[in-house]
Amino acid sequence: MKGDKARSAQDRLVVWIAIGLVLLSVWWALRDDLRVSSLIQSQSTNPVLTTEAISLVTGDEPLVDMFIRSGCPVCHKIPGIPGADGQVGPPLVLGTTGEQRLKDPRYRGQAKTVHEYIVESVLEPQRFVVHGYPEHTMPNWYGSRLSALALEKMASYLERQTEGSSAP
Ligand code: HEC
Structure with a gap:
């Protein structure tokens, strides 16, 4: 027991x-x-780039480096820039889309040319949000990370890109 x-x-x-x-x-x-x-x-569902992650782009770098160093390829498809296949923002083929933006009745910016539109889009992305894409997503601090020369060169490149182009 x-x-x-x-x-x-x-x-x-x-x-x-x-x-x-x-x-x-x-x-x-x-x-x-x-x-x-x-x-x-x-x-968050969108990639977040912080200012600290981006070193100043002076404009003396090769064009490809300017785009890559500033992180644009994370969100944008850019013809001729290796690895630039981002889907968050619109493809940067402003040779095709630039005029449409300027004619868009919702456009409230100051730009008169596609070149000016690109510069404005980078410095003040909130001014015109491309229809169908998220607002407050494109960083609004590029003005402090890109020299005026770099921005000029990048805009001149982007305004020449058209849909279907794959080289500079
Ligand atoms: C974190 C994501 C992100 C990064 C990084 C980014 N963008 Fe954008 N961008 C967007 C989004 C989203 C839009 C669309 C909404 C808007 O218009 O603000 C946009 C819009 C634009 C437009 C307007 C395009 C059009 O079709 O009208 C241009 C030009 C542009 N970006 C250039 C750049 C450049 C140049 C860089 C790098 C210096 C860059 N972007 C970096 C997300 C990004």
């Missing part, structure tokens, strides 16, 4: 340990899950 009692106490102990292990693994799984979901929440 005494042996039976001891055995049932032992059985109970085994059961409690098993329950403990199950609870522990549930907690562990949830803990991982919570960590992952908080990570996903903390990343």
Whole structure:
């Protein structure tokens, strides 16, 4: 009889340990899950570039470097720029789209030429948000990271790009 009692106490102990292990693994799984979901929440759906990540572009660099160093390819497709296949913003084929923007009845900017429109779009992206694309996504601090010369050169390049072009 005494042996039976001891055995049932032992059985109970085994059961409690098993329950403990199950609870522990549930907690562990949830803990991982919570960590992952908080990570996903903390990343917005759009890529975020910070000013610190972009070093000043002087305009003396080769054109390709200017685009790559300023991070435009992350969000834009740019003909002739390797790896520039971003989908967040419109393809930068202003030779095709520039005139349409200036004629758009919703356009409220100051630009009179496509070149001016490109410069304005980079310095003040909130002035005209291309229909179908998210606002407050294109960084609004490029004025402090791109020299006037760099911006001039980039705009001159972009206004020559047309849909379907793949080289400078
Ligand atoms: C984080 C994403 C992001 C980055 C980086 C970015 N852009 Fe944009 N850009 C956008 C989005 C989104 C739009 C469309 C909404 C708007 O007009 O603001 C846009 C719009 C534009 C337009 C207007 C295009 C059109 O079809 O009318 C130009 C020009 C432009 N960007 C140039 C640049 C250049 C040059 C760079 C790099 C110096 C750059 N962008 C970097 C997201 C980005």
